[in-house]
Amino acid sequence: MNTLRAKITALLVASVLLVILAATGLSFLLLKPPRLSEIDESIAAQWGLVAELAARGPLPASMQGEFIGLHDDEPAGVIVENPTNGINEALARNGRAERIIVKDGAGSPWPVVAGQLADGRWLLLPLAMPPGPKNGGWALAGWALLIAIGTTLVIVVAVRRLTEPLALLERTVATLGPDGELEPLPEAGPTEVRAAARAINLLSTRLKRAMESRIRMVAAAGHDLRTPMTRMRLRAEFLDEEERANWIADLDELDRIADSAIRVVREEVERSSRTRLRLDELVSEVVAELDAIGLDIHLTASTPASVVGRPLALRRAIRNLAINAATHGHKARIRVEAGYGRAGVVIEDEGPGIPEELLARVFEPFFRIDAVKNAPLPGAGLGLAIAREIITGNDGTLELRNGPRGGLVQRIGLPTVITS
Structure with a gap:
């Protein structure tokens, strides 16, 4: 939910709902409720008029019915206190001695005003005001819910349409591979989306050209160094023995730097096809190879693990890391682990x-x-850079940390594949 689209949607929904809530509250404040005292006065006046007609003689047939007119018995139902008290107070103010009761739920669709006359009969009149809705609270809640849902849906659709270019950029960056290349995007859809896709494709093309140009420059520089270095080796042969040894050592260092730079470039431009391989067997072969040339390196544990990668490149990366451990760390111990969909070389x-x-x-x-420590050892300082470039190019990870009892721990992580 921590995306720009989600934040914009939440902000707009909250703003609209806040405005609706404020407008509803202001409406309740501005719309005055009915004056119940005036209603009570009107009903009391009607009651007095009909009571006087009933005292003078029979009521017209149009005023007789089940819930209107004169009846011998008190109507059934529940007494409603507020209108009963209000109408009785209005009768008292008008100087009338009768007292009425307002009953509800007696089978009538309207509340009934009932009062006993002097001759014992009950005069029934329907209350002029219809009763309030029984589910008014639920109606208000449903109204608010409908407003909220409708507003949210409209805003979500609008925000998705407006922020689609940003979402496209976010999805594109999320799919950026370890090699830094972007897959071409289809330039289809609304105008804004097409414009965003076109801009991303153009940016990807220019970045790729710029990277390839820099890679070619590094390769050319490394290659061109070989010719003057060869001439310098030939000239060093004419120096005395001590000077010749110093010159040859410096030239060897330059040769390693040029060779490492060219290998970095090759990893960028020579992307061989991936194949399924046994990581434990590859590590075992590297250990045997380095042990044969006299490095103190041993394979302490090995769990069978299959991965998909570039065999030659992975072999080079593991060899670089193992040589670093055996050279700078005096002694190397390697193990191959596997579990939970990952294989590791420690x-x-x-x-x-x-x-x-x-x-x-x-x-x-x-x-x-x-x-940094002023203790120079052979190397160009590119071994770890090359290793990480290879491993990340094979969808893996390379982590370095100091061990709890000293020494350096280098951990390679690669996704495993299920063997059939």
């Missing part, structure tokens, strides 16, 4: 870990912890 080492204030920067290209 790589732990016994190194000094990473300072908490630097954890947020470890994925920055060319950022090296050893450079």
Whole structure:
């Protein structure tokens, strides 16, 4: 519900209902209720007139009926106190000695004014005012509910129509893939929606071109570095042994940087097709490969897990992380976990870990912890950046944290697939 569309709808509905409530309250204040005392006076006058006619002789046949005229017995029903007291007070003010009662529910559709005359007979007159509705409260509640529902429906439809371009933008951003590319949107529907879709498609095309241009520039720069570096290697051969060793070390460092930059570019442009693979088998092969070249790395636990991804790219990412652990952390321990639709590769080492204030920067290209500590080790500072690029490109996650007993914990998370 925490969306712009929901907030606008709630604001408009609340505003309209508040206006309706204020208008209804003002209407009740301005519309004066009927003056009951004047009604009582009118009924008392009618009663006196008919009573005098009855005292002089028989009433006309038109004034005789089941609930009107002269009757021998008191009518049945429930006495209504307020009109009874009001009419009796009006009779007293007019100087009449008779007293009446107003009864309701005696089978008559109207309340009945009944009073006993001097000869013992009962004079019955229908009350001139019809009774109020018995379900007035429910009628008012139904009226308010109908207003609320109708207003809400109209506002929801209007807001949805007006905010559809914003909703389209929100849905598009939500479907943004890990590679940063947007799927083309159909330019159909109302004018506003078509204009929004056209703008988003144009933005996506321009962003893609800009990213590809930058990638090509990085690839070209990395590739062009190889030629002067080769010439510098040849010239270094003519230096004395100590100077040659320093030059060769610096050139090796430049070569690693250029090679890492080119590999980053390849991950962006060479998106191989995804296939189903066994993550536990892939990790086991990487561990065996690195152990064969002398790195202290072991597979401590392995749970069978199948994922969908790019095998070569995932192998490169896991190898980078394992080499980091074995090189900077002295010793690497790897395990493969699976459960609840996720597979995980956990790589732990016994190194000094990473300072908490630097954890947020470890994925920055060319950022090296050893450079901060003034303890240079081989590498270009792109291993973690490449690994995260590969893993996120395979719909996965990469998290780094310091272990509770020291060392660094690297955790890869990937969605699993059900094996048939």
